Amino acid sequence: MSVVNQVLGKNSTLLQVPFLNLMSNLQERSGRVNVRVGGNTQETAQMVDSTPDGRILEKNITGASNPTQTPPIIYTPDLLYMMANISTFVNVHWFIGVPFLLPDTATRLAITDKGYKILGDHLMGIQVGNEPDLYQRHQHFTTYGPTNYYQDFGTYIQDMVTANLPGQNLLVGPNLAYADWTTEQVWDTGFVSTYNQNLAFLSVENYPTDNCAAQFNTGGTIQDPQTIFPNFLSHTAQYSGHSIIQKFLNSTNFAMQNGKRLYMMETNTGSCGGFPGISDAFGSALWGLDYAFQMAFNNFAGAMIHVGGQNVFYNPFTPPPTNQSTFHQWTVGPTYYTALVAAESLGPSNGTQVLDLGANGANDFTPCYGFYENGAPVRVGCINYVTDSTGASDLKVQIAIGGSGIGQPNQSPASVKVKYLLAGSVSQKGNFTWAGQTFGDNFASDGRPVGNINITTIPCDSTTNLCTVPVPAPSYALIYLTDTSLNEPGGAATQTFSTTVQTRYRNTATIDQAVLATSNGGYGKKLGSTSAGSTSAAVNMRTPGLVSVLALVTGLGLLQRVVRR
Structure with missing residues (x-):
């Protein structure tokens, strides 16, 4: 929550265009995007009418707490209007969080009330508390257990009823980190049966491991990233998704039995910011x-x-650390590619069935998944975790739909189409490609994929009814079994957004660094200042050079206006 004014926009009238572009990419594939504004920061966040400096959000850095040094913040309703305005451009739906560590009931209710009224149908849920199983460990309370949370949740509902607030059926809990309690301990309090009508989602938050010792000097054991990297690189490894969710399998069944949906409200590669490399x-x-x-x-x-x-x-x-002054300065990380490719693999129907195929003899390094619509297979996705530039570890996936082996008529297509997520190795940083397009390296993106789309057509063998698809080491291959599944409409076609905002007006001329390294510089002449308002910069400049510089500046200014409109 404390980074919304960097990621989403400065206020309701100045939105981050790269963020809109990134959300638009996802909307095209899935029809909508769900975003949560919350986390540790929400627990002490207060909504105020205005801030001293007029911004939508201010942080009290000196009051930072928790292992992640979370700062208390104040913010204005304009933050919610900013979120609402984003939803007018891209179909984004929002989770918001209310503070559970503030004794001020009015503050909690104001956030809930304004959130509902401003976001309207785009408000997906109201997260009540964040990681309450860590309240005691982080010394927010002397003692705090599942029963305390159950009671506090009920008190919040009663406060909403007393104030006659809307959104009483949009609450989300218990939002456990699965650190000091289990979900079963919360279910045993009667949480779901008591608050069934108020709960939009059940939710948990979990990471496979943490890097807190290195990032925040907590005194714990520092983990060496290169030593633990293999624990992420197979289907059932220690930090794999398969391993992470085992503790939640009872809860997914419990949720369905009670007519609820279980949401993973926060996750990533490791808490406290993840690991370099x-x-x-x-x-x-x-x-x-x-x-x-x-x-x-x-x-x-x-x-x-x-x-x-x-x-x-x-x-x-990640946005650049200051205002974007030139083009393509956002950094798009690997987990955005995850979101983009997962959205395309699952499709926009919201009814896709996913099956772990146990493919290749259940090989741990080459898992495959089947994606079904209305019981019929439409796509297959295969991962190859291995890094091997020789080609010896490339996977050859053979796909057959139906056939005599399972007592069904052959339904294999004449050919299949494939999109690849590619990089040279699992340790490569940046410049990954999805179907030939990329978001580039660090500080290289404006949220739009660059390059020509590359979709590979693989012919199938009509004699064996097999389609043999190569999966390079390393990569992910998404195999479309029908042209319909390839062209399945999601949301609106990807819309890109322009801006009229410029934050840098001077010294915008650039020069190729290789040319600069071998240039003759200023011919040994002393040049004057290049500071704004100075006229001495023209001293001793040769006329041809001046014409060239002016031409370059003029051309660049024209380019800026064209791109930013």
């Missing part, structure tokens, strides 16, 4: 896909990839 490398994109499909296979309703500030490694996207 893991969270920002290609392997985490493959890990994220395997994890997402495992959650779908085991009846999670959805998941949220956590976004932090400038000092974290696991961000799906």
Whole structure:
């Protein structure tokens, strides 16, 4: 929540265009995007009419607490209007969080009331408390257990009823970190049966491990990223999605039995910002896909990839540390590719069935998933975790639909189409490609994929009824079994957004660094100042040089106006 003014926009009238572009990419594939504004920060966040400096959000850095040094914040209703305005451009729906560590009931109710009235139908849920199983460990309370949370949740509902507030059926809980309590301990309090009419979702938050010792000097054991990296790189490894969700399988069944949906409200490669060389490398994109499909296979309703500030490694996207002054300055991380590719794999129907195929003899390094619509297979996705540039570890996937082996008529197509998520190795950073397009390297994106789309057509063998699809090491291959599934409409076609905002007006001329390194500089002449308002910069300049510089500046200014409109 503390980074919304960096990621979403400065206020309701100045939205971050790259963020709109990134959301538009996802909307095209899934029809909508769900975003949560909350986290540790929500627990002490207060809504005020205005801030001293006029901004929508202010942080009290000196009051930072918790292992992640979460700062208390104040924010204005304009933050909610900013979210609402984003939803007028892209079909984004929102989860918001209310503070559970503030004794001021009026503050909680004001956030709920304004959130509902401002966001309207785009408000998806109201998260009541964040990781309450850590309240006692983080010394917010002397003692705090599942029964305390059950009672506090009920008190909040009663406060809403007394104030006659809307949104009483949009609450989300218990939002456990699964650290000091289990979900079963909360269910045993009667939480779901008592508050069934108020609960829009049941939710949990979980990471496979943490990097808190290195990031925040907590005194714990520091983990070496390169030592633990292999624990992310197979289907059932220690930190795999398969391993993460085992503790929640009872809860997904419990949720369905009670007519509820279980949401993974916060996750990523490791809490406290992730790991260098893991969270920002290609392997985490493959890990994220395997994890997402495992959650779908085991009846999670959805998941949220956590976004932090400038000092974290696991961000799906990161704005530049200052105002964007030139073009393509956002960094798009591997977990954004996860979200993009997972959205396309699952499709926009919201009724896709996912099956872990146990393919290739249930090989741990090459898991495959089947995606079904109305019981019929439409897509197959295969991951190859191995890094091997020789081609010896490339996977050859043979696909057959129906056939005599299972007593059904052959339904294999004449050919299949394939999109690939590719990189040179699992440790590669940046410049990954999805179907030939990329968001580039660090500080290289405006939220739009660059390059020509590349879809590979693989002919099938009409004699054997097999389609043999190569899956390079490493990569993810999404195999479309029908042209209909390839062209399945999602939301609106990807819309890109322009801006009229410029934050840098001077010194915008650039020069190729290789040319600069071998240039003759200023011919030994002394030049004057280049500061704004100075006229001495023209001293001793040769006329041809001046004409060239002016031409370059003029051309660049024209380019800026064209791109930013």
